[in-house]
Amino acid sequence: MYVVTAAATADGERGGCLVGFASPCSIEPSRFMVWLSTANRTYRVACRASHLAVHVLRSDQKETAALFGGRTGDDTDKFARVDWRPGEGGAPVLADSRAWLVGRILERVEGGDHVGFLLDPVEQSASGPDGAPLLRLGDVADLAPGHPA
Template sequence: MYVVTAVTADGERAGCLVGFASPCSVDPPLFMAWLSTANHTYRVARRASHLAVRVLRSDQKELAALFGGRTGDDTDKLARVDWRPGAGGAPVLADARAWLVGRIEERFEGGGGDHVGFLLAPVEQSPSGPDGPPLLRLGDVTGLMPGHPA
């Protein structure tokens, strides 16, 4: 599971829990993150130049609940966590095992129309670090009630 964050040129910021994301090219390196069109984060990401993508560890279910169980329509989730601006101003969350910031290259409509893929060219990434707890998987958050219907 991932948290994707974005900020617009005028400072509007948002973040959401994402289960559909993956590296998708080796040369050039590219990463795809799919955002639900129902999410506040999607509306912010449409106007952003970069997105930050942070992979969650298995011990970060509270963070998953914040970014997946609350809506940015009425909650500034980034006010509740430590973060710093990365490339393009994209919010990079603290205490991450692995993260990247990517420049948005293209957007792709999903087949069902409820998600849009953001193709990212990585411009900044986390340094290599020691092994930690296992990563948080989709099966670990299946009982989480979403802030928006998918």
């Protein structure tokens, strides 16, 4: 599971959500694809952003997953509840994630009820696993989403 964050380029509005559809998709050039639900507020912010940040969570970060997956930014300032800093293009980078990357949005691809954002990674956390287990879908299967998927 990933947390994707965005900041709208013009007004700085921030959004972030929990996603399960994301993957590296090219070695050379390096590319990463992340899919956002069109029902999600983060999708609307991402459409006005130049960059997205993609965060890998540890299995002990269910509270962070619940914040970004079970609450909507329509009524909750998620960023007031976590430590973060602006990354490239203003994309919010969460301080306590296992690993992260910030990518410049190259393209948007329609995919039904989700839209894919093709990213050119421009900034990332230090390489190398820290040994902590990753947060997986089964770890958050009981989480009620903040918006319908």
